[in-house]
Amino acid sequence: MNQIVIAPLLVAVVAVVATLALGRRPALQRATSVAGAIVYAASVALLAWRVVLAPDAGPATYQSGGWPAPFGITLVADALSAFMLVLAATVGLWSVAVAVRVLDRENQRVFYHPLFHCMLLGVTGAFLTGDLFNLFVWFEVMLMASYVFVAFYGGAKHTAGAFRYLVPNVVGSAVMLLGIGGLYATVGTLNMADMARRLADPAAYGIDVAPVVGLSAFVLATFALKAGLVPFQFWVPSAYRAAPLPAAAMLAGVTKKVGIYAVIRLYFTVFAAAGLDGATLPGTGVGITGDSPLAFLGPVLLAMAVASIAVGGVGAVGRETVDELLAYSSIGQVGFIALPVALAASAPSGAVRRAAVAAALVYALHHALAKGLLFLSTATVRGATGTTRLSELGGLGQRSPVLSAAFLVGSLSLVGIPPLAGFFGKFLVFEVAARHFATVPTAAAAVPLAAALVGAVLTIVYITRTWIGGFWGTQTPQVGQATVDPVQVGLLAALAAVILAAGVAFDPVYRFATAAAEAALDRGAYVDLVDPAPGTTLLAAGTGAGGALGSSGGAARPDRAGERGAGTENGNRPADGGEGT
Amino acid sequence: MQTTARVVVPIIVLVSVSLLLQGHNHPGGGFIAGVLTAVAFALLYAAYGLDYLDIGVLNRDVESGSGIFEQRTVRAYRRTFLLGLVLAVGSGLAAVALGAPFLAQTYRIVESVPIYHEIELASALAFDLGVYFVVVGALLTVISVVGGE
Numbered sequence: 001m002n003q004i005v006i007a008p009l010l011v012a013v014v015a016v017v018a019t020l021a022l023g024r025r026p027a028l029q030r031a032t033s034v035a036g037a038i039v040y041a042a043s044v045a046l047l048a049w050r051v052v053l054a055p056d057a058g059p060a061t062y063q064s065g066g067w068p069a070p071f072g073i074t075l076v077a078d079a080l081s082a083f084m085l086v087l088a089a090t091v092g093l094w095s096v097a098v099a100v101r102v103l104d105r106e107n108q109r110v111f112y113h114p115l116f117h118c119m120l121l122g123v124t125g126a127f128l129t130g131d132l133f134n135l136f137v138w139f140e141v142m143l144m145a146s147y148v149f150v151a152f153y154g155g156a157k158h159t160a161g162a163f164r165y166l167v168p169n170v171v172g173s174a175v176m177l178l179g180i181g182g183l184y185a186t187v188g189t190l191n192m193a194d195m196a197r198r199l200a201d202p203a204a205y206g207i208d209v210a211p212v213v214g215l216s217a218f219v220l221a222t223f224a225l226k227a228g229l230v231p232f233q234f235w236v237p238s239a240y241r242a243a244p245l246p247a248a249a250m251l252a253g254v255t256k257k258v259g260i261y262a263v264i265r266l267y268f269t270v271f272a273a274a275g276l277d278g279a280t281l282p283g284t285g286v287g288i289t290g291d292s293p294l295a296f297l298g299p300v301l302l303a304m305a306v307a308s309i310a311v312g313g314v315g316a317v318g319r320e321t322v323d324e325l326l327a328y329s330s331i332g333q334v335g336f337i338a339l340p341v342a343l344a345a346s347a348p349s350g351a352v353r354r355a356a357v358a359a360a361l362v363y364a365l366h367h368a369l370a371k372g373l374l375f376l377s378t379a380t381v382r383g384a385t386g387t388t389r390l391s392e393l394g395g396l397g398q399r400s401p402v403l404s405a406a407f408l409v410g411s412l413s414l415v416g417i418p419p420l421a422g423f424f425g426k427f428l429v430f431e432v433a434a435r436h437f438a439t440v441p442t443a444a445a446a447v448p449l450a451a452a453l454v455g456a457v458l459t460i461v462y463i464t465r466t467w468i469g470g471f472w473g474t475q476t477p478q479v480g481q482a483t484v485d486p487v488q489v490g491l492l493a494a495l496a497a498v499i500l501a502a503g504v505a506f507d508p509v510y511r512f513a514t515a516a517a518e519a520a521l522d523r524g525a526y527v528d529l530v531d532p533a534p535g536t537t538l539l540a541a542g543t544g545a546g547g548a549l550g551s552s553g554g555a556a557r558p559d560r561a562g563e564r565g566a567g568t569e570n571g572n573r574p575a576d577g578g579e580g581t
Numbered sequence: 582m583q584t585t586a587r588v589v590v591p592i593i594v595l596v597s598v599s600l601l602l603q604g605h606n607h608p609g610g611g612f613i614a615g616v617l618t619a620v621a622f623a624l625l626y627a628a629y630g631l632d633y634l635d636i637g638v639l640n641r642d643v644e645s646g647s648g649i650f651e652q653r654t655v656r657a658y659r660r661t662f663l664l665g666l667v668l669a670v671g672s673g674l675a676a677v678a679l680g681a682p683f684l685a686q687t688y689r690i691v692e693s694v695p696i697y698h699e700i701e702l703a704s705a706l707a708f709d710l711g712v713y714f715v716v717v718g719a720l721l722t723v724i725s726v727v728g729g730e
Contacts (some may be wrong), residue, residue, distance in 0.1 A: 006683050010674065017666050065676075065684040 004050055005062035005077045007043040008085060009128060011036065012121035019113040026109045030100045033113035037089075037096040040120065044089040048082040052515050059519065059529050061130070070194040070532040076130035078526065080361075083516035084127045084261050087365050091253040091372040092120050094495050098376045099246035101488045102383045111148070112244070119145035119250060126258045130530055132180050132190045135262065139176070139226070142255055143169055149247040150239045161242030165235045172225040172232075179218030186211050192270050193530030196523050199274040209274045216271050216293045220263065220300070227259030229338055230307035233331045237315070240327035245379035248323065252330040252375060253368040260337050260364060264357060267297050267345065268520045298346030305342050306451040308335030313458030322378045322388040322470060325462055326371065329414070332455055333367045336425075339448055340432045350521065352435065357517035359428035362510065366413060366425035369502065373410035373495045377403065380492060381470070384482035390466065395475030400484040402493055404471045409496035411463045413503070416456065421502035424510070426456065586628040593621040604709050605686075606701075611709035615716025623724050631728055652729075658721040665714025672707035684708070 015036030022029040051059055059078035063069065096116055103112065122142025129135050147169075151162035180190070187195050187207055198205045199212065225232040240248045271293040312332025319325035337360050344356030380403060381396065382388050397404040413422030433449040502509050519525070597617035604610030625633060634654055635641055676685040688703040 003677060003683075006677075010677070010683065013670055014674075017663070017670055020666065021663055062682065064682055065686065066682045 002050075002060045002062060004043070004047050005060050005075050005128070006064065008040055008047060008089075008124045009075070009121065011040045011043050012117050012124055015040070015117040016114050016121060019117060020111075023109065023111075023114075026105060029113055030108060033096055033116065034100060036117055037093045037120075041089040041093045044082075044085045047077055048086050048512075051077050051082045052079045052512060059525075061530055069530050070189055070191045073134045074130035074191060074193070074530050075128045076193075076526070076530060077128060078529065079512070079515040079519040080261070080265065080517075081127045083361055083365070083512055084257065085124065086512075087257060087368045088120065088123050088127065088254045090498065091250060091368050092116075094372060094376060094491060095246045095249045095253075097491050098249075098379060098488060099244065101485055101491070102246060102379045103244055107152070107244070112152070112247075115145045115148050116247070116250070119149070119247075119255065123254055123258055127261060130192050132183065132192055132195065132266075134190075136173070136176055136180055139258070139262075140173060142258065143173070143226075146239075146243075146247075146251060146255060149243045149251070151242070152244055152247070153242070157238075158242040161238035165239040165242075168225060168232065168235055172222040175218050176222035179215045179222070182211065182215040182218070186215065189532075191530065191532050192266070193527045194532035196270045196273045197527045197532060199271065200523070202274065212271065212274050213293045213296050216266070217296070217300075219266065220297065223259040223262045223266075224301075224304055225259075227256050227263075227334050227338070228308075228331055229259075229304040229334060230311045230331070231304075233308065233311060236331055237324055237327040240330070241321075241323050245323060245375055245382060248327075249372045249375035249379075252326070253372040256330065256334055257337075257364050257368060260334070260341065260360070263297075263301070263338075263341060264360070264520050267294050268353075268357065269523055269526050271297075273523055294345045298342055300342075301338055301345065302342035302448065305335045305338035306447060308332060308338065309451050309455035309458075310335075313455050313462070316462040317458060317465065319462075320389055320391065322381070322390065322393075322466060323375070325390075325466060326374055326378065329459070329462060330367070330371055332458065333363075333371065333414070336429055336452065336455060337363045337367065339452060340429050343432050343436050343448060347436075348439065352432075352439075354514065354517045354521055355428075355435075356432045357520055358510070358513045359425075359432045361513040361516050362421075362428055363425035365502070365509070365513070366421040366499075369495070369499050370410045370413040370420075370422055373406065373492065373499065374414070376495070377407040377410060377492055380484065380488045381407075383488070384484045385478040387478055390469035392476055392478050393470040394473040395471070395479050397471040399475060399479050399482060400489065402489045403484055406489070406492035406496040407471065408467070409499055411467060413499050415460050415463055419500070419503045421499050421506070421509070423503060424506050426452075583628045586624050590621045590624055593617055593624070597621070601709060601713055602706070605688075605703045605705035611712030612716055614709075615713040616720065618713070618717050619720035619724065622721055626724060626728060631725065652725075655722055655725050658718050658725065660718070661714050662718025662722065665711045665716070665718055667711070668714060669708050669711025672704065672711060675707075676704075 015033065018032050018036065019029050022032055049057070051057055059076070061069075061077070062075040064073045064075060067073070096113075099112065099116070100108070119142055122138050122140075122145060125138030125141060126135055129138060147162060147166055150165045151158055183195070184190055187198050188205060189195050189198060198207060199209065202209045221232075228236040240252060243251060274293060309332050312328050312330070312335060316325050316328035316332065319328060340356040340359040340363070344353045344360070347353040347356055378388055381393070384400075385393065385396075387393065396407075409420065413420035416422045416426035430449070430452055433452050437445045437449050439445075594617075597614040600609035600617065601611060601614035602609075604614065629637060673684040677683050686703065686705045686708070688701055688705070691700045691702055692698075694700050
C-alpha cells in the first residue's frame with residue numbers, strides 16, 4: 001500500500017483542522033497555513049516524482065480503508081492526476097503566501113485559512129479519486145469553500161455575487177447527482193475503472209449503452225458549469241469580483257480546471273469505452289453518430305469553447321476594472337483549453353488525440369500560472385492603491401518597476417509571447433486547430449482555427465488596454481501615494497520566474513503533459529491499474545446471473561443492485577487493517 | 582409545548598445515542614445521531630427560548646455585549662465541532678500510523694462483560710463519534726447564531 005498517493009489529501013485535511021484550531025492565535029494560524037501549503041506542495045512533488053518523473057516511475061492506486069476496488073473508494077494517481085496536482089499545488093502555494101501579506105489580518109482570522117485548505121482538499125480529492133460518486137463529493141467540498149469565499153466580505157455586491165454563484169451551482173450539483181445516479185442504474189458500478197471495463201463489453205453485463213450518452217451529457221453540463229464555459233459563464237464575473245483576490249486566483253487558476261479535468265478523465269478514460277453502434281435517440285429515430293459518447297462530446301464542447309472564446313474576449317475588452325477584466329478573460333481562456341479537448345474528442349487517430357489532450361493540459365497549466373500571477377498582482381495593486389479601476393490607476397510602471405515587470409510577464413504569457421509558458425500553450429492549441437483544418441479542409445473545420453485567432457487578437461487588445469491604462473502614463477494620486485509591499489513583489493517576481501522557467505525549459509513540461517495525455521487515453525492501463533476484477537470474482541454467482549439475464553434483455557438491473565449489496569456484505573469486515581491490497 | 586419537550590427530549594437523546602453506538606453494523610451512525618441530538622436541542626430552544634441553556638440548565642447569566650458568535654455557548658459548540666473534526670481525522674490517521682490504509686477499521690469482541698455478556702468494540706466508533714460531534718457542533722452553532730439574529 002503506497003501511502004504517498006493519499007499524502008496530499010491528508011496534508012490538506014490536517015491543515016484544515018490545524019488552522020481551525022489555531023483561530024485564537026492569528027500569527028501562528030497564518031504560519032501554519034503557509035507551512036501547510038508548503039508541505040502540500042512537497043507531497044505533490046514527491047507524488048509526481050514517484051508517478052511520472054523518477055526512472056522507475058509508475059502510476060499507483062490506493063484503496064482507502066482497505067476495501068477492494070469496485071466497492072471501496074479507490075484513489076488513482078496516474079500522470080494526469082499528478083499533472084493537475086502540480087498545477088494546483090503551485091498556484092495554491094503562491095495564493096496563500098500572497099493572501100497572508102495582502103489580506104486584512106482580521107479578515108484572515110475569520111476562517112480564511114481553513115477555507116483555503118478546504119478548497120485545496122476538494123480539488124485534491126477530485127483529481128485523485130477513481131470513483132464517480134466520490135468525485136461528486138469532492139466537487140461539493142470544493143464548492144462549499146468557494147461559496148464562502150465569494151460571500152467573504154459580506155457586502156451587498158458580494159452577497160449578490162455569491163447568490164449568482166450559489167444557485168446555478170446547486171442546480172448543477174443536483175443535475176450531476178441525477179446523472180451519476182442514472183449511470184449507476186445503467187452500468188451497475190460507480191468505480192470509474194470498473195465502469196470503463198463494463199462499458200467496453202456491455203453485452204456481458206447486460207448494459208443498455210444508449211442512455212449513457214444522455215446521462216454523460218448531464219454530467220458534462222455540470223462540468224461545463226464549474227469550468228465557466230458558455231452558456232454557463234454568467235456566474236463568473238460577479239463571483240471573481242466578490243471573492244478576495246488571492247482566492248479568486250485559486251478559483252480562476254485551479255477550480256475551473258477541475259471541470260476540465262473531469263471532462264477529460266470521464267470522457268476519454270471512461271465513457272470512450274462505450275460502443276454505440278446502431279443506437280438511436282429515443283423518440284426521434286435519429287441515429288447517434290459516431291462510436292461513443294466521445295463523438296457526441298466533440299461538437300457540443302466545440303460550440304461551447306468557440307462561444308466562450310468570443311464571449312470572454314469581447315467581454316474583457318470593455319471592462320473598467322482590472323479584476324473584472326481578468327474574470328472575463330478567464331472565460332475566454334477556458335474556451336482555449338476546451339477547444340483542443342473538443343478537437344481531441346473528434347480526432348481520427350490516437351496520436352492526434354494525444355497531441356490535442358496534451359495541448360489542452362499545457363494550456364491549462366499556462367493559464368493557471370499566468371492568470372494566478374495576474375490576479376495576485378492585482379491583489380497587490382489593490383492593497384497598495386486601494387483601487388483596481390483602470391481610470392484611477394496609471395504610471396504603476398514608474399512607481400514599482402518590479403511589480404509591473406511581474407504583471408507584464410503574466411500578460412505576455414497570456415498573449416503568448418516566447419519564451420514564456422503561454423507561447424507553447426497557444427502554439428500547441430493552434431497546431432491542433434490547424435491540423436484539424438488540414439485533415440478536413442471544409443469551412444466548418446476552419447471555425448476552431450478562426451475562433452482561436454480572434455481570441456488571440458482580443459487577448460492582445462485587452463491586455464494592451466490594461467497595460468496602457470494601469471502601468472503607463474502619468475501617476476494618479478492613488479498610485480503616487482501607494483506603498484508597495486516588497487515581500488509581495490518578491491513573491492510575484494518568483495512566480496513570474498516560474499512562468500519564464502516553464503517556457504525556457506519547456507521540454508520536461510511537455511513530456512509530463514504528454515505522459516498525462518497518454519494516461520488519460522490509455523483505458524486498458526487505467527483498468528489494469530485499478531483492477532476491479534478481484535472484487536467481481538468474489539461475486540462470481542451474482543455476476544454470472546447478471547450476464548445471463550443481460551443477454552435476454554435489459555432486465556438485469558435489480559440483480560446488479562443485489563450484486564453490489566452482496567459485495568458490501570461480503571467485504572463488511574476487512575480484516576485488521578493492512579490486508580487490503 | 583414545554584410539556585411535550587420535557588417528555589420527548591430525553592427519548593430523542595436516548596435514540597440518538599443508540600443510533601450512534603450501533604451505527605457501524607446497523608442503520609444509524611454518527612451523522613444521523615448528531616442530527617437527532619441537534620433536533621433535541623432545537624426543540625428545547627423552541628420551547629424554552631434561546632437563553633434557557635444558560636439560565637435554566639447551567640444556572641448562570643447570559644453573556645451580553647460581545648457578538649453572538651463569541652458567546653460562551655456558541656464558543657462551546659464551535660469547540661465541539663473542532664473536537665469532532667480532530668477525532669474523525671485522527672481516527673483515520675491512526676490507521677495510517679499503524680501501517681494500514683487511511684480510515685481502515687478493525688473490531689474486537691470483548692467477552693464476559695456483566696449484563697451484556699459480550700460487547701463488540703469497533704474502531705469505527707471513534708470515527709462515528711467524531712462525525713457526531715462535528716454534526717452536533719455545526720448544527721447547534723448555526724441554530725443559535727441564526728436564532729439569535
